[in-house]
Amino acid sequence: MSDFDYDLFVIGGGSGGVRAARVAAGEADAKVAIAEESRFGGTCVIRGCVPKKLMVFASGYGEMIADARAFGWDVGEGDFDWKSFQSKLSDELDRLEGVYQRLIDNSGVDRFDQRAIVKDAHTVELADGTTKSAKHILIATGGHPVRPDLENANLGIVSDDIFDLPKLPKTILIIGGGYIACEFAGVFNGLGVETTQYYRGAQILRGFDEEARGLIAEEMKTNGVDLHCGTDIIEMSEAEGGIRVKATNGTERVFDKVLFATGRVPNTKGMGLEDADVNLGRKGEIQVDEYSQTNVPSIYAIGDVTDRVNLTPVAIREGMAFVETVFKGNPTKPDHDLIPTAIFTQPEMGTIGIAEEDAEEPIEVYATSFKAMHSAFAGRTDRVMMKLIVSQESRKVLGCHIVAPNAGEMIQLAGIAIKMGATKEDFDRTVAVHPTMAEELVTMREPVRRT
Incomplete structure (x- = not known):
């Protein structure tokens, strides 16, 4: 019989915390609880990546209407209805939050829809005043945007x-x-x-x-x-x-x-971490080692609250590594090397590896910029860019940068090859998919410069 109420108490119901709780309960048969003071799904699902990407989609349709006319469609002018979109967005976020709640409940995790703070190395206090003891505490409270120090x-x-x-x-x-x-x-x-x-x-x-x-x-x-x-x-x-x-x-x-x-800062204020002697950094981030463990052995932290790599998929990976380390007896460090990412600007950018300016060894740069077929036909002036950073010595592709529609989709797939250590010659041996924008990644034969 355990001396604690739970094997694991997770504070924070975002993507990282929920994944860690579910896996610890479902795969490691741990007794787990999770607390979230706002909405399950966290920043990414409720007020970050997901609603933002849906807004990106919405904002692109005006240009699509113009393109449709260029391609022969008889399309009239339309107006964007913010209220209609907002209602649909709210429904979708409610649906996703429900999915997260059901995943937690179906995993056998006890769910507390209220704020929780750390009282000591093994105790959590809920907003209603009750306390819960846990062998391990995992903090996954994320971060929040801040205003500058400016009058008004x-x-x-x-x-x-x-x-x-x-x-x-x-x-x-x-x-x-x-x-x-x-x-x-x-x-x-x-x-x-x-x-x-x-x-x-x-x-x-x-x-x-x-x-x-x-x-x-x-x-x-x-x-x-x-x-x-x-x-x-x-x-x-x-x-x-x-x-x-x-x-x-x-x-x-x-x-x-x-x-x-x-800018954004970690959500650690008023969490009781100082009283529990957990070390914090200058921005209030929780300082952890390579296994996401704080200086207090029973307390761990993952995701944006640690201010390492502030991306949702990274928080999820850190949560999985935490479960492997603590509950499965398989010490696992989250891999923060060569992380592909997308920036949903317009135009979109996908990137992995080093920027040209950050190279610390002799490199070759392969790059091209051109009008995509779709844009050229529609009469638009926008250009796309494909760029590879290649080690002169090992021939490995050290970085890939794409500025183009759907660059995020492309970098996900290119990222697999680069993570595996693909060389420029591996790219060259790959037959191009024609006609696509991405074929340029495997048809650039001569470097534009060497440094």
């Missing part, structure tokens, strides 16, 4: 607020240059909102391949986003008709909405 910053919204807007604004200013800022710039622009974006850095999407992010910036501007790099907000205040914003580029304008996409 409360006048602006953050990404969590977007899906609940009572109506679409006529004008919006987006502050930030990361993937969230750039994705929503494309979304609002595609939905007919006059979209302005300020980013204090020299180029958007810092940390990604320079050539790829340069093309995305150019295409965003061509598509209608009023993008200003090297520009930040100085002050904001209430004004008739919206929010008055002064910027470092000398402009002063009134916008219906201002969206801050300037």
Whole structure:
């Protein structure tokens, strides 16, 4: 008979926490509980990846209507109905939350729909005042967007607020240059909102391949986003008709909405972690070792709350590795190397491995940029890009960067080959699928440069 109420208590009902709870209960026969203070599914399902991607889809249909005419279809003008979309989106998120709840319940995991905090190394306190003891505690509480330290910053919204807007604004200013800022710039622009974006850095999407992010910036501007790099907000205040914003580029304008996409921080505040002597980093992130274990041996953490690689599939992998390590006797480190990812900007980007600028050994660069068949026929000017970074010595493909429609779908498949250690010659031996955009990945024969 265990001395604890549970073998595992998971705090946080997002993708990582739910997966860990289900697998520990279903495959390791552990007695498991999970607590979530908001909605099961977490950031990704409720206020992140899923609703955002559905908005990306919605925002692309205006362009599709124009393309349809170019391809001979007799299509009339249409208007986007925000309320109709919002209702359908709400229904879909409710459905997905129900799926998560049923998965938990069917796995035999005890579910608590309330906040939980850590009292000590083996005790969790629920919002109703009850306490539960557990041999192991797993924290998977994710993160949340933050506003900058600026007077009247409360006048602006953050990404969590977007899906609940009572109506679409006529004008919006987006502050930030990361993937969230750039994705929503494309979304609002595609939905007919006059979209302005300020980013204090020299180029958007810092940390990604320079050539790829340069093309995305150019295409965003061509598509209608009023993008200003090297520009930040100085002050904001209430004004008739919206929010008055002064910027470092000398402009002063009134916008219906201002969206801050300037960063996220881990959800550790008020969690009792300091009292339990769990080590936290500068941003409040939970510090863990390679096995997701904190300095308190019974407490583990996965996902965005650790601020390692803040992606949903990574949190899920970390949860699986945690179960293998703690409940199956198979010490497993989550693999954070060569993670493919997609940025749902317009145009979309898929990437894996190193950027050209980050190479630490002699490399060859294979790259091409062209008009895709579909775009050329429709009379559009947008271009796509395919790029491979290849080691001169080992011939392995060290990085792949794609800027194109459905780049995320392409990078998922290219990522398998690169993760397996494919060489440039392996790519060359692969017969092209014609006519496709992706065939360029296997038909680039000569490097454009060596460094």
